[in-house]
Each structure stands twice: as C-alpha cells, then as structure tokens.
Amino acid sequence: MPGVRTFLGLLASLAVCGVVAFLGYCVYFDRKRRGDPGFRRRLRDKRRAKRPKAKEQGAQLWDPANEKLREFFLQEVRMGELWLSRGAHRMGVDHFSNALLVCTQPQELLKVFKHTLPPKVFEMVLHQVPLICQQFEADMNEQEYLEDDPD
Structure with missing residues (x-):
C-alpha cells in the first residue's frame, strides 16, 4: 500500500504544479499584453469610438x-x-x-x-x-x- 500512497501523492503534487504553472503562464502573458503599447492604443481607440455613439443617443432623447x-x-x-x-x-x-x-x-x-x-x-x-x-x-x-x- 505505501506504493499507492506515494503514487497518489506524486500525482497530486504534479497536478498542483501544473495548475501553478498554468496560472503563472496566464499572469505572464496578461502582463505582457497589458504592457504592449499597441494594446493600450487599440483599447483607447475602442473607447473613443464608443463616446460619439453615447452622445448621439443622448441627443435623440428629445427631438x-x-x-x-x-x-x-x-x-x-x-x-x-x-x-x-x-x-x-x-x-x-x-x-x-x-x-x-x-x-x-x-x-x-x-x-x-x-x-x-x-x-x-x-x-x-x-x-x-x-x-x-x-x-x-x-x-x-x-x-x-x-x-x-x-x-
């Protein structure tokens, strides 16, 4: 039985390491994406494109x-x-x-x-x-x- 427990413990530790590695991967690429000047520019452009639409809707409130x-x-x-x-x-x-x-x-x-x-x-x-x-x-x-x- 000690072999089964050791095997299950090893398997659980590998699963935990895999989850930690995946989260690290996500954090690393998210920081890389957010730090990219192109990403910030695209995000700013999207926000600016939405602003005139909101102003037009407000203008249509009372014709x-x-x-x-x-x-x-x-x-x-x-x-x-x-x-x-x-x-x-x-x-x-x-x-x-x-x-x-x-x-x-x-x-x-x-x-x-x-x-x-x-x-x-x-x-x-x-x-x-x-x-x-x-x-x-x-x-x-x-x-x-x-x-x-x-x-």
Whole structure:
C-alpha cells in the first residue's frame, strides 16, 4: 500500500504544479499584453469610438420636432408632483403614468422615480405600468381598426 500512497501523492503534487504553472503562464502573458503599447492604443481607440455613439443617443432623447411631446411630458411630471404634494397619491400616479407613456426612455425614468418618489407611490406607479401598456395597445389596435375600416 505505501506504493499507492506515494503514487497518489506524486500525482497530486504534479497536478498542483501544473495548475501553478498554468496560472503563472496566464499572469505572464496578461502582463505582457497589458504592457504592449499597441494594446493600450487599440483599447483607447475602442473607447473613443464608443463616446460619439453615447452622445448621439443622448441627443435623440428629445427631438426638436417633438417639442409638443416634450412639453406634455414635463407637464405630466409637474402635475404628478403637484398632486403628490397635495396628498392625492392616486392622481399623482396617474400623471406619472402618463409621463411614462410618452417618455422615450421609460426605464431611465423609472430609475429616477425610484430614487425621488416615496416607496409607496413608486409601488403604485409600478402596478400602474401593465395597465398603461394594455390601454396603449388597445388604443393602438382601435386606431388601426379605424384606419383599415373603409367606412
């Protein structure tokens, strides 16, 4: 039996040495890659290429052609804040929901609402979202039906 134990111990030590050698190999080539001036230049170029895209997306947040939509959005947010300050949470939630409906980036607006609205009101807004979507789809389907109707 001592031969088997010795063999297994030798095999385990070889496995540990192999793992250590592999990790050393990874660390060595990672340092070599990061130290390469070409790598840093390519990384900088990739980051610069992404910046204008982000600026363009921000510019598309409110198109000047949609000035009336923007005004409606701001009016709904103001009205929601007004009703909320008066203690009429339901009316405030209705206005915040209307603002969500016309917003070009509703996920971002929900993040803002999460940090600015009281938790109870934010939950009410979240419960209102599916209802808004259903109502919007129903309105769109009705509008398509009216456009397709020959009468």
